[in-house]
Amino acid sequence: MTSTVPGIDDVDPPSQRRGFGIDVGGSGIKGAIVDLDTGQLIGDRIKLLTPQPATPDAVAKTIAEVVNGFGWTGPLGVTYPGVVTHGIVQTAANVDKAWIGTNARDIISAELSGQDVTILNDADAAGLAEERYGAGKGHEGLVVLLTFGTGIGSALIHNGKLIPNTEFGHLEVGGKEAEERAASSVKERNGWSYEKWTKQVTRVLVAIENAIWPDLFIAGGGISRKADKWVHLLENRTPVVPAALQNAAGIVGAAMASTSDVTH
């Protein structure tokens, strides 16, 4: 179809598939329009501070501000740092417990003009994005992305298909939860060296690989930016590559989720 508006085809090629993603983090709520053909953000992101306390209503209002800042009226994807099934929040490990049991999809949609909202786990979103456009691109087989931050998030992807809501950060490894052993917050809190922390990460990776035998691990989260300091110290058997999309992965994965059926 040809546009009747002079010049608009130069700006907005009709073939470009766009989505909108919001990444909800502990300190910021970021959103952007995403080119789903390339996985690139279109224009700038908007980042607003996460309201404190980060209750569902307060967060939904901030999300709406970000979305309205772009004038976006289509469907959107939103990340959440816990388990979400069918739009209902099931866990809140590192966020306000008021989230548990809420229908986050409806709460956020009600703050907008009833737009379709897809909510998915933050690590699942990052995994989708890294697998399609980033560190996992071109890798067949079973890929596990882990995000190392306040906790440990995980995404399990088989030949491009996400198996949602794996929670490898809460696996018990040697009598302790994986994320209490090897989240990057544990390194910071204890003032550990990379050597010391990486030994704990190795234990977590070995526990996962013994259970599900992945072909590839992708290491994400803020500390993946310093991958040259620690990834070579790992002693598990499965190859580990650092995430490539850095802090855009959540936004991109959320936008992907808004246009395809990847949640449950």
Ligand code: BGC
């Ligand atoms: C939550 C995960 C989340 C991860 C990173 C964990 O504590 O259980 O669902 O993906 O933190 O935010």
